[in-house]
Amino acid sequence: MNLQSALEFSHTVLSENVGLGDTVVDATVGNGNDTIFFASLVGKTGKVYGFDIQQAAIDQTKQQLLLTGLQAQTTLICDGHENIAQYVHQPIGGAIFNLGYLPGGDKSIITHGVTTLTAIKTLMLLLRRGGTICIVIYYGHPGGEEERESVEQFARQLDQKTYNVLEYQFINQVHTPPRLVVIQKR
Amino acid sequence: MNLQSALEFSHTVLSENVGLGDTVVDATVGNGNDTIFFASLVGKTGKVYGFDIQQAAIDQTKQQLLLTGLQAQTTLICDGHENIAQYVHQPIGGAIFNLGYLPGGDKSIITHGVTTLTAIKTLMLLLRRGGTICIVIYYGHPGGEEERESVEQFARQLDQKTYNVLEYQFINQVHTPPRLVVIQKR
Numbered sequence: 001m002n003l004q005s006a007l008e009f010s011h012t013v014l015s016e017n018v019g020l021g022d023t024v025v026d027a028t029v030g031n032g033n034d035t036i037f038f039a040s041l042v043g044k045t046g047k048v049y050g051f052d053i054q055q056a057a058i059d060q061t062k063q064q065l066l067l068t069g070l071q072a073q074t075t076l077i078c079d080g081h082e083n084i085a086q087y088v089h090q091p092i093g094g095a096i097f098n099l100g101y102l103p104g105g106d107k108s109i110i111t112h113g114v115t116t117l118t119a120i121k122t123l124m125l126l127l128r129r130g131g132t133i134c135i136v137i138y139y140g141h142p143g144g145e146e147e148r149e150s151v152e153q154f155a156r157q158l159d160q161k162t163y164n165v166l167e168y169q170f171i172n173q174v175h176t177p178p179r180l181v182v183i184q185k186r
Numbered sequence: 187m188n189l190q191s192a193l194e195f196s197h198t199v200l201s202e203n204v205g206l207g208d209t210v211v212d213a214t215v216g217n218g219n220d221t222i223f224f225a226s227l228v229g230k231t232g233k234v235y236g237f238d239i240q241q242a243a244i245d246q247t248k249q250q251l252l253l254t255g256l257q258a259q260t261t262l263i264c265d266g267h268e269n270i271a272q273y274v275h276q277p278i279g280g281a282i283f284n285l286g287y288l289p290g291g292d293k294s295i296i297t298h299g300v301t302t303l304t305a306i307k308t309l310m311l312l313l314r315r316g317g318t319i320c321i322v323i324y325y326g327h328p329g330g331e332e333e334r335e336s337v338e339q340f341a342r343q344l345d346q347k348t349y350n351v352l353e354y355q356f357i358n359q360v361h362t363p364p365r366l367v368v369i370q371k372r
Contacts, residue, residue: 001202001316003350003370016187130187158358164189165358171367172344172351181357184189 006180007098009168010134011037013182014094017132018042022093026050027081027119028111031103032061034096039070042093048074049088051081051119054109057102081119091128098178099147100138110143113150120154124163124183133183140176148179155181162186192366193284195354196320197223199368200280203318204228208279212236213267213305214297217289218247220282225256228279234260235274237267237305240295243288267305277314285333286324286364296329299336306340310349310369319369326362334365341367348372 004012018024020043026035029052038048052058058076065071077087081097097119099111116135123133135155139148155165164186169179190198204210206229212221215238224234238244244264251257263273267283283305285297302321309319321341325334341351350372355365 002372003199003318003352003368013189132189152357156357160359163358165356166189166354167357168352168354170351171338171342171353172346172349174346182189186188 006168006170006178007136010096010136010180010182013132014096014134015041017130017184018094021045023047023049023088023090024093025084025088025095025123027084027095027097027123028052028099029057029061029076030098032057032064034098035061035074035076036064036068036070038094038096039065039074042073044073046073049084050074050076051079051084052076053078053080054102054105056105080115082115084119084122088126090126091131092123092126093128093131095123095133097135098138099135099151100141100144107141110141111147112143113147116147117150117154120151120183124185127185129185131185135181135183136178137181138176138178144176151181155183158183192354192356192364193322196282196322196366196368199318200224200282200320201227203316203370204280207231209233209235209274209276210279211270211274211281211309213270213281213283213309214238214285215243215247215262216284217243218250220284221247221260221262222250222254222256224280224282225251225260228259230259232259235270236260236262237265237270238262239264239266240288240291242291266301268301270305270308274312276312277317278309278312279314279317281309281319283319283321284324285321285337286327286330293327296327297333298329299333302333302337303340306337306369310371313371315371317371321367321369322364323367324362324364330362337367341369344369
């Protein structure tokens, strides 16, 4: 069986650490795949908050949630993830980021290191023990390297007594497949 | 559930890619844990070749194999893994290395980049499609950094059409927990 891609492995890790009834955050809704994954994982007794600055992403994902019957446990918010603290106030079991631009969307609208780090720090404050944040970093586009470097630099200096920080990446690719950084609260 | 250590994750990956009847190689028998893991995985119809330059490691592992009833499918060889080609002639499903020194043993006896790379290249020639080599790299000891760098440098330049090369590592640790490099033939 093929080694899992960074994205597949993020779902494996989240499946092992997030369960029914958990509150979770999809910090970059995009095409909605992670929102739907999370909504299945936490079930009717859980709660998914999904953030995106593009209304089109929110609208499409809302449609998909209706079709799959997963809308009840999901709240979609058209706002930047740097404002998560205004909306989420309870402990969370997990979160996911897909950094970069929306595939098939406007490539000039990208995530940025500064706002990404604000969002990560906010989520870390809400993280319960064993809670897990997965950051899937696409970085082949202009601005991507800077964001990757700022996320990795932040993650490397986290206190190992409080967090385990894992990096998962394919190292022999000519192009730049996404890397995964996982922050888990011990 | 805690994120898996590099060693635990190597076993997860090998479990997914090696099965009953496979031939596999433990390139650094050491305390015998991986040999026993492999012998269970491939079963009576499979074959494990285990290499170590220290007779004590071979003897202890032989004892453990007898106790667990896994000796039939296992051949232990007291020789350096750079000589694998003299002993193994059939296609293999997987291999594992634990680079560094034998825990609890003589810390001056360590694996070295040059012979490690010879062994890896030999095993790659024997690897069947989907076959997987796991290299668990301990590098906190003198000489460890050089060996890690030479393995990573070799792995990074492998043709992505033929191999997937994954690196799995904890990046916020003060000490130097092992890193895992996985080479999988596509």
